[in-house]
Amino acid sequence: MFLLAETTTANTGAVGYLYTYGPLVLMFVVLYFLLIRPQQKRQKTRNQMLGSLKKGDKVVTIGGLHGTIMEITDDICVLRVNDATKMTFDRSAINAVSQTTAKE
Structure with a gap:
């Protein structure tokens, strides 16, 4: 059994x-x-x-700030927010490249 x-x-x-x-x-x-x-x-x-960011790109940071890249290195990015203001960010603080259409 x-x-x-x-x-x-x-x-x-x-x-x-x-x-x-x-x-x-x-x-x-x-x-x-x-x-x-x-x-x-x-x-x-x-x-x-x-990796494809370059000078002149319009970007949005993770904080929502819109600007244009003036200078870029391996880890630092300088953005122009308006005619008189330049701000320095880490490259990793860039959230997206904004796609603006040309206005007619």
């Missing part, structure tokens, strides 16, 4: 691991594709945007 119980549990051992750890592995795969992968794509596009 006990031998029969031992043989049935030994045969279902591999299937038991699948039922035990399968949902856990599935949750990690789903979390990867829902959270980690999109964040990596956003970070890649942000790094490309920061």
Whole structure:
């Protein structure tokens, strides 16, 4: 009687691991594709945007300040806010390059 119980549990051992750890592995795969992968794509596009900044670009900072790039180095960016005001920011403080259309 006990031998029969031992043989049935030994045969279902591999299937038991699948039922035990399968949902856990599935949750990690789903979390990867829902959270980690999109964040990596956003970070890649942000790094490309920061790498392609050049003098004369109109940008918006993370604080919402609009300006035009006057000088740019590897980690510092000088923005002209109006005719008399120049402000210095870290390059990482640039949030977006503003797309302005030409007015007719």
